[in-house]
Amino acid sequence: MKRTHHCNELRSEHIGQTVTLTGWVHSKRDLGGVNFIDIRDREGRTQTVFDPQDVPQAICDVAAGLHSESVIEVTGKVRQRPAGTNNDKIPTGQVEVLATELTVLNQAAVLPFVIDDPEVAAKVNEEMRLKYRYLDLRRPEMLRNMRLRSKVAIATRSYMDEQGFLEIETPTLFKSTPEGAREFLVPNRREPGTFYALPQSPQQFKQILMVAGVEKYFQLARCYRDEDLRADRQPEFTQVDIEMSFIEREDIYALIEGLLKRVWKAALDMDIPTPFKRLTFEEALNRFGIDKPDTRFGFELVDMTEDFKGSSFKVFSGAVASGGVVKAMNAKGLACVTQGQMETMTDYAKSFGAKGLAYIKVESGEWKSPIVKFFSDAEKEALKTKLQIEEGDLILFAADQWLTACEILGKIRLYIAEVLQKTGKLTIDPKRFDFLWVVDFPLLSFDKEQNRWYSSHHPFTSPVAEDIPKLVSEPKAVRGQHYDIVVNGVELGGGSIRIHQPDVQKTVFEQVLQIPPEETQSRFGYMLEAFKYGAPPHGGIALGFDRMIATLCGTPSIRDVIAFPKTAKGTDLMTDAPSVATARQLKDLRLEVKAAPPKDQS
RNA sequence: GGGGGCGUAGCUCAAUUGGUUAGAGCGCUGCCCUGUCACGGCAGAGGUUACGGGUUCGAGCCCCGCCGCUCCCGCCA
Numbered sequence: 253m254k255r256t257h258h259c260n261e262l263r264s265e266h267i268g269q270t271v272t273l274t275g276w277v278h279s280k281r282d283l284g285g286v287n288f289i290d291i292r293d294r295e296g297r298t299q300t301v302f303d304p305q306d307v308p309q310a311i312c313d314v315a316a317g318l319h320s321e322s323v324i325e326v327t328g329k330v331r332q333r334p335a336g337t338n339n340d341k342i343p344t345g346q347v348e349v350l351a352t353e354l355t356v357l358n359q360a361a362v363l364p365f366v367i368d369d370p371e372v373a374a375k376v377n378e379e380m381r382l383k384y385r386y387l388d389l390r391r392p393e394m395l396r397n398m399r400l401r402s403k404v405a406i407a408t409r410s411y412m413d414e415q416g417f418l419e420i421e422t423p424t425l426f427k428s429t430p431e432g433a434r435e436f437l438v439p440n441r442r443e444p445g446t447f448y449a450l451p452q453s454p455q456q457f458k459q460i461l462m463v464a465g466v467e468k469y470f471q472l473a474r475c476y477r478d479e480d481l482r483a484d485r486q487p488e489f490t491q492v493d494i495e496m497s498f499i500e501r502e503d504i505y506a507l508i509e510g511l512l513k514r515v516w517k518a519a520l521d522m523d524i525p526t527p528f529k530r531l532t533f534e535e536a537l538n539r540f541g542i543d544k545p546d547t548r549f550g551f552e553l554v555d556m557t558e559d560f561k562g563s564s565f566k567v568f569s570g571a572v573a574s575g576g577v578v579k580a581m582n583a584k585g586l587a588c589v590t591q592g593q594m595e596t597m598t599d600y601a602k603s604f605g606a607k608g609l610a611y612i613k614v615e616s617g618e619w620k621s622p623i624v625k626f627f628s629d630a631e632k633e634a635l636k637t638k639l640q641i642e643e644g645d646l647i648l649f650a651a652d653q654w655l656t657a658c659e660i661l662g663k664i665r666l667y668i669a670e671v672l673q674k675t676g677k678l679t680i681d682p683k684r685f686d687f688l689w690v691v692d693f694p695l696l697s698f699d700k701e702q703n704r705w706y707s708s709h710h711p712f713t714s715p716v717a718e719d720i721p722k723l724v725s726e727p728k729a730v731r732g733q734h735y736d737i738v739v740n741g742v743e744l745g746g747g748s749i750r751i752h753q754p755d756v757q758k759t760v761f762e763q764v765l766q767i768p769p770e771e772t773q774s775r776f777g778y779m780l781e782a783f784k785y786g787a788p789p790h791g792g793i794a795l796g797f798d799r800m801i802a803t804l805c806g807t808p809s810i811r812d813v814i815a816f817p818k819t820a821k822g823t824d825l826m827t828d829a830p831s832v833a834t835a836r837q838l839k840d841l842r843l844e845v846k847a848a849p850p851k852d853q854s
Numbered sequence: 855g856g857g858g859g860c861g862u863a864g865c866u867c868a869a870u871u872g873g874u875u876a877g878a879g880c881g882c883u884g885c886c887c888u889g890u891c892a893c894g895g896c897a898g899a900g901g902u903u904a905c906g907g908g909u910u911c912g913a914g915c916c917c918c919g920c921c922g923c924u925c926c927c928g929c930c931a
Contacts, residue, residue, distance in 0.1 A: 285888035337889055365865045379923045432931030479930040603927055710931045
């Protein structure tokens, strides 16, 4: 190509030069005689002029017939724009290119949707944007996201390299380990009836790399999980996967704080303060009702258990009597909620397992509530003091087992913040990033349905050393050496110090998680084996790369930061994947499909 | 697996309580226009109201089903 400059390059100092630009027809203004065409490439845009007084009519005619988004090559002389016609909106607005030659490299058909007007384009249905992803990605907003993603990937690599880490790739055709997330299976043609699985993460390989003496590993790893999707979940996604040997939790905190500092600087030119705050799991739940608190606004939860344990309001005292708690939250200034909004909130709370949502509205100096008549003066006084109740407040309650009560109010807290933001009563600075570590998670959680303990994080998480004796006798009390990194209520990542002693690992698998020994052997035998031959103490972390980019870009959906994302049902609207396999393919794999073929949709 | 929202012209949206020929802006086509940059002006084309049933004298609107997109719960060690 003869391109001499990109479309965001020409300035006054180029006046007089003959240049060639290539790019897309961004917009066209045909004034009957003179014709202006803004040519755009990924860097920006430049105005070109087709004036019949200066160029042959034939060229002007071709220019006049161009559709938006056609690809052209324009050669001409850079000149100062006539006085009063500068365009301050674009950096090249001082000059224009007087075209002398025009080549149409690709005449574009009429577009399915406009992409030159950012406001209109931003409203286009996502279905349309996904089907014509190549058009959507041409929008400057999307291009910016892709650029930022690239910058962050490179900053990550350079930081990790400086810290002495090796970037090592691990297989994506892996062994099926049917625990945790559902896996994508890949049939093995060489031995029909056997399957690979796509890894949910490189967890086991990175630990093996530690046994292999790598000491410091990282990878921008693609991970696959066949679970239902959300705005922040895709069936395939990218993790910044990290593992180190001979370290403790503090080493990981310092490493990641340094990495995020570098990333925020590279992406947003922001200096984020370190070290980050730390919250225990218990404190996070107690104050915010969630293990990934958004600390950019108040409405913290308050414990009222002691004050209501003897209450004549049986819903509260009953909950305490059966080992539960009473939690309250002051939604400052929200007494104005309508009955309808209150019902919506109650339904919302019920969807998380609440039996109801008790409340007090403080209006005209009065406590308006169906339950306040059951409260003693002492109870009212306790509420007033602990919750700092004032005129116009709305108090919400949850009385249940500790975790449930906290989580219900935690969800309501987020819901309220969202409502207040929409109505403009709460403003959060978009440039504010509240980082924090959540630590001291319980190693195990109990599954009531299956009547057994399962790993809160994963079965390789090391218990806090002094808790190891309690593994079998008192599983509930064992703390894990697990940590999560959280920003603005988004779980950016999590990790742990791992178990490196085969006997402890075996105890966890067989005695705590009660996986039968033969199953342990077939699924994790190679790890237990590897740990026999000199496994260093090690630990690591994985950061959700897509979520991190989405946070940096200020978008709630990771689809906006993935070039070719899938829909909520896991389909690719551009290529129409997944699709049926041919009879020949199935025969090779010795697979028979029993499901009815999908219905054609119109 | 469950719940909510949406689906009307190429795009974004209207369409009173179920009532005449389903409208607007942008885009598109044609004509006019020599300094625009969201250029402007005139004219025009464009609809199986996602799809399939039903109720009704009459359905974009009500009911049932179905497909797609989306948000949430479950799920995501």
